Amino acid sequence: MSDLTRLTAAEIAGLVAAGETSATEVTQAHLDRIAAVDDRVHAFLHVDTEGALDAARAVDARRAAGEPLGPLAGVPVAVKDVLATKGVPTTVGSKILEGWRPPYDATIVQRLRAAGTVMLGKTNMDEFAMGSSTEYSAYGPTRNPWDLERIPGGSGGGSAAALAAYEAPLAIGSDTGGSIRQPGAVTGTVGAKPTYGGTSRYGLVAFSSSLDTPGPCARTVLDAALLHEVMGGHDPRDSTSIPAPVPDVVAAARLGATGDLTGVKLGIVTEFSGEGAEPGVLAAFRESVDALTKMGAEIVEISCPHFSYALPAYYLIAPSEASSNLARFDGVRFGLRVGDDGERSLEEVMSLTREAGFGPEVKRRIMLGTYALSSGYYDAYYGQAQKVRTLITRDFTSAFEQVDALISPTTPFTAFPLGSRTADPYQMYLADLFTIPTNLYGGPGISVPCGLSDGLPVGLQVMAPTLADDRMYRVAAALESALGTFTPPAL
Incomplete structure (x- = not known):
């Protein structure tokens, strides 16, 4: 393995800016690494070799011309296949969009290109972001x-x-119920969900419009903050985008890295401190709490009584919004088209296309959502779930009147074996038990590695008030400074 692939994003950017290595060398090293290991990992659905090298050469040309470079110029980034990328396949892990090449870039992709990052390709995902294991990808x-x-x-x-x-060294994800933080926890990496509306959804293929939040993924807290700074900010093309500047997340990460949390008050969510979590996860969490205390943080117990209703509320709200959003995949405007032999009706073509194009988990959630929105059931299901969402928001509001941030394990268990939960949707859904409340509230959350259980990574989640993303980065960076990073066995 090349030493260049072991560097942090901040280190790579510094070397490229100083002329001690080139963006092209860095990019080629990562492309070589993908070629060496991805047949076993299958992290990528598409690797854009030529596009990546062209982007890297452009960064090198700018540096040679003496032009100023951004803080992540020349750093490779992998993009979840839920963001539209001009001329590059964008499938959302589904057969219904197999081979679709968008005619435009998502806002976040535009910002990555403008910042001089190098897009390596598109990463695998559960179909339409519906899943907790990346086993529901059609590929x-x-x-x-x-x-x-x-x-x-x-x-x-x-x-x-x-x-x-x-x-x-960097990647983009999207988080609807934990889809950035939960993978970060079980792979020993850092995953951050920004405040809802703090990152643009323009060009993000929608699952649940009131929950979907693009965010940064990295191996260190500082790298995640640097990526957050580049991708965040107001976007007039997204009606849910917040017209406010990105909090100074990079300064907060650097402050946290000093290991001083004097004056910071953290709340342990009582409802998440024991129930349903594996013993090894709880042990790593408790050791992390001890570490935070030694750095000066004050730790208190905070009850958020309605968090226990978050999972069922989420699985009414998100499928309902998916039922509406996925209606656009009709075999008429773009993507797959099945059964169009000139004799079938448009309704038959749409039905056949969706039958062939959508996988079982997507169909399950569409049916759940359609039922919850149907006449006679709307108030009993979707309406009630929205009332629960309000109560969860009030729990967060009350908690943040008492503490600066909340902490919990990110997920109740470590990475489980492939195939062990696909037959039981409820057991699969439990993976997001601790992450879903933050999405329903709309505030930011981050997962940072906090230890190992039986040799597998455990994550600690930091949750902060809306628009206070900097708080979570400070706490996460402080914990990272105390515990270090975690390296998987060599592939």
């Missing part, structure tokens, strides 16, 4: 670099696995 599962017989989390398992396998 086969991704494997966890810590143990190739285990899942890398989901829905963004491809992005997390690419980081853990040293195929990319």
Whole structure:
């Protein structure tokens, strides 16, 4: 393995800016790493070799011309296949969009290109971001670099696995119920969900419009903050985008790295401190709490009584929005088209296309959502779930009147074996038990590695108030400074 693939994004950017290596050399090293290991990991659905090298050469030309470079110029990045990328296949892990090459870039992709990052390709994911293991991809599962017989989390398992396998130093994910943080936890990487509206959804293929949040994935907290700074900010093309500047997340990460949390008050979510979590996860969490205390943080117990209703509320709200959003995949406007022989009706073509194009988990959630929105059931299901969402938001509001941030394990268990939960949707859904409340509230959350359980990574989650993303980075960076980073076995 090239030494260049072991460097952090901040280190790579510094070397490129100083002329001690070139963006082309860095990019080629990562492309070589992908070629060497991705047949076993399957983190990528598409590798854009020529596009990546062209982008790297452009960065090198700018540096040679004496032009100023951004803080991540020349750094390779892997992009979850949920973001539109001009001329590059964008499938959302589904057969219904197989081979689709968008005519435009998502706002986040535009910002990555403008910042001089080098897009390596598109990463694997659960179809339409519906899953917790990346086993629901229509193109086969991704494997966890810590143990190739285990899942890398989901829905963004491809992005997390690419980081853990040293195929990319940075990646983009999207988080609807934990799809950035949960893969980060089980792969020993860092995953951050920004405040809802703090990163643009323009060009993000929608699953649940009131929950979907693009965010950064990295191997260190500082790298995640640097990527967050580049990708975040107001976008007038996204009606849900917040017209406010990105909090100074990079300064917060650097401050946290000093290891001083004096004056910071953290709340342990009582409802998440024991129930349903594996003993090894709880042990790593408790050791992390001790470390935070030694750095000066004050730790208190905080009850958020309605968090226990988050999972059922989420699985009414998200499928309902998916039922509406996925209606556009009709075999008429773009993507797959089945049964159009000139004799069938448009309705028959649409039905056949969706039958062939959507996988079982997507169909399950569409049916759940359609039922919850149907006449006579709307108030009993979707309406009630939205009331629960309000109560969860009030829990967060009350908690943040008492503490600066909340902490919990990221996920109740470590990476489970491939195939062990696909037959039981409820057991699969439990992977996001601790992450879903933050999505329903709309605030930021981050997962940072906090230890190992039976040789597998465990993550600690930091949750902060809306628009206070900097707080979570400070706490996460402080914990990282105390515990270090975690390296998987060599592939």
